[in-house]
Amino acid sequence: MDLEPRFTEDEIREAVARIARAIEADVPRPDTTRPLLLVGVLKGSFVLLADLVRELTIPAEVDFVRARSYGAGTTSAGAVEITKDLETDVTGRDVIVVEDIAETGRTMDAICAHIAASRPASLRRCALLVREGGPAEDDPPDYAGLRVGPGFVVGYGLDHAERYRGLRDIRALPEDGPPA
């Protein structure tokens, strides 16, 4: 395939395991009546969430939100709108928002602000990828997998115009755009 490899399946697996161990370390006495709630940000986080919930050795529930930032294509735009809300009552729950990649951090910030309004017991942020040199690197997620340099990346849930989500590894699109 005409895409430059960025992270192998092994590197991704190790990053997910590191995240899971860090989460477990923060939950020394898991509460089985009110387990951790992982909130995946659709659609890009769905592969990560599937791997993370299976890697964790403590109970976790899952739910999803969907956010749209205005503007399309390969740049993150300004305003973020939540287009699919949680179905779980998060009041008093320990919540971790799980995103594929944090770049400006605006998507994560908007979703966290929305969830915070329902008064969870705790609210943490997780992203598999954090863009090097981006604002999200200065204010990193509580759980971050891998730092990624410039260039639009796809695979492992991440898309370009809905393509490539099923790639097992993470690859970069050529600078002149995706192959036909």
Ligand code: IMP
């Ligand atoms: P932020 O709001 O600027 O942090 O952007 C985060 C969102 O932009 C992610 O949830 C992705 O949907 C999208 N995004 C940013 N960079 C990439 C990329 O390289 N590949 C795929 N999606 C990306």
Ligand code: MG
């Ligand atoms: Mg996306």
